[in-house]
Structures are given as C-alpha cells and as structure tokens.
Amino acid sequence: MRDNFTQLYVHYVWATWDRLPLITPDIQEAMRLLLENVII
Numbered sequence: 636m637r638d639n640f641t642q643l644y645v646h647y648v649w650a651t652w653d654r655l656p657l658i659t660p661d662i663q664e665a666m667r668l669l670l671e672n673v674i675i
Contacts, residue, residue: 651657658666 649658
C-alpha cells in the first residue's frame with residue numbers, strides 16, 4: 636500500500652501601492668521576524 640505525501644511551496648511577493656519605498660531598512664528585519672512567526 637502506498638503512503639500519501641504532499642509537498643506545497645508558497646511564494647509571497649509583497650508590494651506597496653505604486654511601488655513606494657514604505658518598508659525602510661530599519662523596520663524590514665522586524666517585519667521579516669513577525670511574518671516568520673505568523674507563518675510558521
């Protein structure tokens with residue numbers, strides 16, 4: 636009997652309106668950590 640196995644990859648692309656640089660380097664790391672904790 637075969638085992639079922641599913642692997643799913645999701646790639647998110649974040650953008651702001653008209654590609655405005657609203658995510659500055661000083662908050663970029665904090666946002667990355669927050670998103671990792673929410674997703675995982």
